[in-house]
Amino acid sequence: MQQRTPEITIIGGGLVGLSVALGLLLAGQRVRVLDGADNDARASQGNFGLIWGQGKGWDFAPYANWTMDALAAWPAFAQQLQELSGIDVALDQSGGYEFFTDPSEFDAFEAELTQQATHLGHRARYEMLNGDDLRCQMPGIGPDVVGASFSPCDGHVNPLRFLRALRCSVQAMGGRVTMGATVATIRPQPGGGFALALADGDVVNTEQVVLCAGLGSASLAGDLGFITQVKPQLGELLITEKLGDRLPFLSSTIRQVDEGGVQIGGTKADAGLDDRESLRVMAKLAQHAVTVFPALADVRVVRAWGALRVMSPDGYPVYAKSTAHPGAFLVTCHSGVTLAPLHASVLADWILNTSPIPDLEAFDECRFALSHAA
Amino acid sequence: MAEVDLIIIGAGPAGMSTAAVAARGGLQVLMLDEQPQPGGQIYRNVAQNRAKRGFLGQAYAAGVDLVDALDHPGITHVAGATVWRLDKGPQVTWSRGGKSQTTSAAHVLLATGAQERPAPFPGWTLPGVMPAGAAQILMKTAGMLPKDAVLAGSGPLLYLIAAQMIDAGSPPQTLVETQTFTQMLGATPHLPRALFGLPTLLKGLGLIAKIRKAAVPRYTAASGFHATATESGKIQFSFRAKGRAQSLTCGLLLTHQGVIPGTHITRAAGIAHEWNAAQGAFQPQHDLWGETDQPGLHVAGDGAGIGGAEAAAAAGELAALNILCQSGRISSDTRNQRAAHARAALFRARAIRPFLDAAYPPPAEILAPTDETIVCRCEEVSAGAVRQAIGEGAQGHRQIKTSLRCGMGPCQGRMCDATLRGLLSEGRANRPISPPRARSPIKPIALGELAALSFPQEEPA
Amino acid sequence: MNVASRFRTLPETGESVQFTLDGVPATAPAGVTVAAALVAHTGAWTRQTAQGAPRTAYCMMGVCFDCLVEVDGTPNTQACMTLLGDGMTVRRQTGLRNLNGGHDG
Numbered sequence: 001m002q003q004r005t006p007e008i009t010i011i012g013g014g015l016v017g018l019s020v021a022l023g024l025l026l027a028g029q030r031v032r033v034l035d036g037a038d039n040d041a042r043a044s045q046g047n048f049g050l051i052w053g054q055g056k057g058w059d060f061a062p063y064a065n066w067t068m069d070a071l072a073a074w075p076a077f078a079q080q081l082q083e084l085s086g087i088d089v090a091l092d093q094s095g096g097y098e099f100f101t102d103p104s105e106f107d108a109f110e111a112e113l114t115q116q117a118t119h120l121g122h123r124a125r126y127e128m129l130n131g132d133d134l135r136c137q138m139p140g141i142g143p144d145v146v147g148a149s150f151s152p153c154d155g156h157v158n159p160l161r162f163l164r165a166l167r168c169s170v171q172a173m174g175g176r177v178t179m180g181a182t183v184a185t186i187r188p189q190p191g192g193g194f195a196l197a198l199a200d201g202d203v204v205n206t207e208q209v210v211l212c213a214g215l216g217s218a219s220l221a222g223d224l225g226f227i228t229q230v231k232p233q234l235g236e237l238l239i240t241e242k243l244g245d246r247l248p249f250l251s252s253t254i255r256q257v258d259e260g261g262v263q264i265g266g267t268k269a270d271a272g273l274d275d276r277e278s279l280r281v282m283a284k285l286a287q288h289a290v291t292v293f294p295a296l297a298d299v300r301v302v303r304a305w306g307a308l309r310v311m312s313p314d315g316y317p318v319y320a321k322s323t324a325h326p327g328a329f330l331v332t333c334h335s336g337v338t339l340a341p342l343h344a345s346v347l348a349d350w351i352l353n354t355s356p357i358p359d360l361e362a363f364d365e366c367r368f369a370l371s372h373a374a
Numbered sequence: 375m376a377e378v379d380l381i382i383i384g385a386g387p388a389g390m391s392t393a394a395v396a397a398r399g400g401l402q403v404l405m406l407d408e409q410p411q412p413g414g415q416i417y418r419n420v421a422q423n424r425a426k427r428g429f430l431g432q433a434y435a436a437g438v439d440l441v442d443a444l445d446h447p448g449i450t451h452v453a454g455a456t457v458w459r460l461d462k463g464p465q466v467t468w469s470r471g472g473k474s475q476t477t478s479a480a481h482v483l484l485a486t487g488a489q490e491r492p493a494p495f496p497g498w499t500l501p502g503v504m505p506a507g508a509a510q511i512l513m514k515t516a517g518m519l520p521k522d523a524v525l526a527g528s529g530p531l532l533y534l535i536a537a538q539m540i541d542a543g544s545p546p547q548t549l550v551e552t553q554t555f556t557q558m559l560g561a562t563p564h565l566p567r568a569l570f571g572l573p574t575l576l577k578g579l580g581l582i583a584k585i586r587k588a589a590v591p592r593y594t595a596a597s598g599f600h601a602t603a604t605e606s607g608k609i610q611f612s613f614r615a616k617g618r619a620q621s622l623t624c625g626l627l628l629t630h631q632g633v634i635p636g637t638h639i640t641r642a643a644g645i646a647h648e649w650n651a652a653q654g655a656f657q658p659q660h661d662l663w664g665e666t667d668q669p670g671l672h673v674a675g676d677g678a679g680i681g682g683a684e685a686a687a688a689a690g691e692l693a694a695l696n697i698l699c700q701s702g703r704i705s706s707d708t709r710n711q712r713a714a715h716a717r718a719a720l721f722r723a724r725a726i727r728p729f730l731d732a733a734y735p736p737p738a739e740i741l742a743p744t745d746e747t748i749v750c751r752c753e754e755v756s757a758g759a760v761r762q763a764i765g766e767g768a769q770g771h772r773q774i775k776t777s778l779r780c781g782m783g784p785c786q787g788r789m790c791d792a793t794l795r796g797l798l799s800e801g802r803a804n805r806p807i808s809p810p811r812a813r814s815p816i817k818p819i820a821l822g823e824l825a826a827l828s829f830p831q832e833e834p835a
Numbered sequence: 836m837n838v839a840s841r842f843r844t845l846p847e848t849g850e851s852v853q854f855t856l857d858g859v860p861a862t863a864p865a866g867v868t869v870a871a872a873l874v875a876h877t878g879a880w881t882r883q884t885a886q887g888a889p890r891t892a893y894c895m896m897g898v899c900f901d902c903l904v905e906v907d908g909t910p911n912t913q914a915c916m917t918l919l920g921d922g923m924t925v926r927r928q929t930g931l932r933n934l935n936g937g938h939d940g
Contacts, residue, residue, distance in 0.1 A: 038771070164777045167767070243931060279476070282814070283825060290821055300818035301818060301820070304813055427845075501889055504892075505894060519844075519845065521843050607838030751890075784911070
C-alpha cells in the first residue's frame with residue numbers, strides 16, 4: 001500500500017495537541033498526531049479541569065482577552081465534542097470562587113481583578129464577598145475564610161473525559177493518533193518539510209509540523225529554530241472518595257468532579273521533573289480543604305499525586321511560527337483546558353494562514369528574544 | 375516510644391521472623407500491622423486458636439511459635455496500624471484509630487504479603503461469590519464454615535481449604551479445577567527439583583487423598599466460568615468441563631487462582647519492580663538479603679515474590695541478619711555464617727514453587743476475561759470498555775486508567791491491575807508493560823486526619 | 836431480599852457482643868470483624884454500588900473495599916478491617932456516601 005505523507009503532523013497527543021489537531025481537521029486538513037510513551041510527564045492526565053478566567057492576564061491584556069474569548073466559546077465547543085465523540089465532558093460553567101484566609105492576599109487579588117477589568121472593559125464580571133456575606137450565602141464555609149471573589153464566567157469540565165473526548169473526536173474526523181510514538185529529534189529537510197525521527201527508529205516525513213509536546217517540547221523546540229524554553233512547575237493534588245451529594249461551590253483549589261470525588265489542588269513548586277507527591281503538601285492541601293469547608297474533614301482521600309505544569313518563561317501561551325524553518329509551529333501553554341476551544345478553531349486559521357489573526361502576535365516568542373540573547 | 379532501629383510493616387511470617395531475629399540481636403523493633411492480631415493471613419488468629427478449630431491443621435497451628443517469639447522486650451507490636459506512606463529517611467507514616475503519625479528508623483522492612491489474584495468472570499461481583507482465601511479467613515477468625523460451597527479455580531490453597539472444610543464437617547459440594555492435564559504434564563520437568571521440598575509435596579498429595587476419600591465430586595480442565603444469582607439468592611454456576619456445559623447450584627462459590635505479591639507500598643516507595651513471568655506478577659527487585667534499591671528498605675516474604683510461609687520466615691531471618699550487620703551488631707562473617715541455615719530453609723521452601731507455578735497457572739480467561747466481565751469492581755468498568763480504550767490507542771496502565779477511571783476507586787487498582795495487564799498483553803505478549811504507578815495514601819485517609827498531621831522538625835531549607 | 840447466611844457458625848463458647856444491623860438487634864461472637872458479623876447474618880448485599888449493583892464483603896483482608904458500610908454513622912467504613920464493638924450501629928449502604936454522613940436512597 002502506498003502511504004501518503006500526512007500533510008500536517010502534530011507532535012503531542014495531550015489536550016493542546018489534540019485541540020490543534022481537531023481544529024485543523026475541522027478546517028479540512030489531513031492530520032496525524034504522534035503521542036509519546038504511557039509514562040511520560042503528561043499535564044493532560046494530571047490537571048484540575050478548570051475553565052478559569054479570574055485574574056488571568058491582569059498584567060498582560062492580550063491574555064486576559066484571549067482567556068475571555070475562550071470562556072465564551074466553551075458551551076458550543078462542549079456541544080461539538082459531544083456530537084463528534086459521543087462523550088459528555090460535563091461542562092459546568094456556573095461560576096467559581098477564589099477563597100482567601102489571609103486579608104492581605106484577598107486585597108491583593110482584588111487589585112489584580114480591578115486591573116484585569118481595565119483590559120476586559122464591559123466583559124469584566126466579578127464580585128468580591130467578605131467572609132460573613134459568603135457564609136450567609138453558603139453556611140458550610142469555615143470561619144477562617146476572610147473573603148472570596150466570584151466570577152460567573154468560570155467553570156470546569158471532567159478533565160479526563162475531556163482528553164478522551166478530544167482524542168475520539170480527532171479519530172472520528174479521520175485524524176490518525178499514534179500512541180507510543182515518541183519523537184526523538186526533528187530534522188528540517190533542505191527542500192522543505194521535516195523528518196521526524198522516532199525513538200523506536202522509525203522516521204515520519206511531514207510537510208508541516210506543529211510542536212505541542214508540553215515538556216517534551218523543551219528538547220525539540222531547538223531543532224525547529226524556536227527559542228522558547230518551557231519549564232516544569234509541580235502542582236500537587238488530592239482526590240477523595242466520591243460523594244453522592246454536591247459541594248455548593250466550585251473554587252480554583254477545591255472542586256467536585258461530576259462523578260462525585262472532590263479534587264483539592266493549586267500548589268506550585270519548582271521540583272524539576274520530580275512529580276512525586278509530598279507529605280507536607282498533602283497535609284497543607286487537606287488543611288486548606290477543611291478550613292474552607294469543615295464538613296470535608298471526614299471525607300477520605302483516596303489518592304494524592306503531582307503533575308507538572310508546562311510553563312513558558314513568562315507563564316503566558318506561546319504561539320510561534322518558525323522563521324528559520326517555514327512550516328514549523330510551536331504551541332505551548334499551561335491552560336490547555338480553558339483555551340481549548342480557541343486552539344481547536346482560531347489556531348487552525350493561524351497555522352493555515354487563511355485569515356489574519358492580529359491578536360496572536362502578542363503571543364509570539366519574539367518576546368523572549370532579549371532574555372534569550374542575554 | 376523508645377528510639378526505634380527497625381520498623382517492620384506486616385506481622386506475617388516474614389515480619390514476625392525478622393522481628394524475633396532482629397530483637398534478639400539487640401535492635402529495638404516497631405512492628406506495624408493492619409490486622410488485630412499478629413500472624414498475617416496465613417497464620418491469622420493462630421494464637422487465639424491454640425486450643426480450638428483443630429480442623430485448620432498442623433501446618434497452621436505451627437505458626438504459633440512465630441507469634442510467641444514476638445514476646446520480647448525489644449519488640450513493640452502495634453495492631454490495627456495502617457501504613458499509608460513511606461518517605462526517604464526512611465520515614466513511615468501510619469494511621470491508627472483515626473490519627474496519623476510518622477516514625478523514622480534506620481531500617482524499614484516491608485513484609486506486606488500477598489493478596490489473592492483477582493479472578494474475574496461474569497458474575498464474580500455477586501454476593502455469594504468470594505475468594506476461597508476469604509472464606510478461610512472467616513474459618514480462622516470467626517469459626518464460620520462455608521455452607522453448600524463449590525470450590526473453583528486452581529492451586530494448592532484450593533486443596534488445603536477443601537481439606538479444612540472436610541475436617542470441619544462442612545465439605546465442599548464440588549471441586550471445579552481449571553488446570554489441565556497438559557499443564558500438569560508440562561510441570562513434570564520441575565518435579566525433580568520439587569523433591570527437595572518433599573514434605574510439602576507429600577502434604578499436597580495427602581490433601582488430594584483426603585478430598586478423594588470424602589468423595590467430593592471433582593472436575594478438572596474446567597473453563598467458561600459464569601455465575602448468576604437465583605431468585606432465592608443462591609449462585610447458579612455454569613462452566614464447561616468433560617466436553618460439555620455444566621451447571622451447579624450452590625450457596626457459595628469460592629474461587630481461587632493463586633496469590634500475587636501486594637506491591638502498592640513497594641511501588642509507592644519507589645522501589646524498582648520486575649515482572650515474574652513464571653508467577654505472572656510484578657515483584658520488587660531485591661538482593662539475596664532482601665535489600666532493595668532504596669536506602670534503608672528491605673523486603674521479605676510473599677510481598678517480595680510468592681514463596682509461601684516457610685520461605686517467608688527464612689527470608690525474614692536473612693533480612694534481619696543483614697540489618698543487624700548494617701547496624702554494626704554483627705560482622706559480615708557472622709552474618710554469612712548464621713545465614714547458612716536460613717538459606718537452606720529458603721531453598722527447600724522454594725524448591726516446589728516452579729512445579730506449582732507451572733502446574734497451576736491462572737487460565738487465560740481469568741487474565742483477559744470476556745467483554746461483559748466487570749474488571750474494575752470499584753468503578754464498575756468492563757473488560758469490553760478496556761478493550762475499546764486499547765483500540766483507541768492506550769498502551770499502558772495509565773492511559774486506560776485516565777480514559778476509564780479503571781483502578782481509580784478506593785482499592786487503587788488492587789482488584790484490576792493484574793487484569794488490565796492481561797488485557798494490554800492480548801495479542802502482543804512481548805511488549806514490555808511498566809508496572810502501574812502507586813501513589814500515597816496507599817489506603818484511604820480522612821482529610822481531617824491528614825490535615826492534623828504534625829511535623830516534629832522542620833526540614834532544612 | 837432476605838437471603839440466609841452462606842455460612843454456618845460453629846457453636847463455640849465465649850463472649851458475645853450486641854449490635855444493630857439496619858436497626859435490628861443482632862448478636863455476634865466477641866472479637867470478630869464487622870464484615871464477619873455481616874456475612875454471618877445475611878447472604879444478601881450489604882452495599883449497592885453507584886450503579887445499583889449488589890455487593891457484599893469479598894476479600895476479608897482490606898484489599899477490595901467491597902465491604903464498605905456505615906458504622907456508628909461513619910459511611911464507607913471498611914467492615915473487614917473494623918472489629919465489631921458492643922453496641923455498634925451498622926447500616927448497609929446504597930449508592931455513594933453523602934457529605935454529612937448517610938448515603939443515597
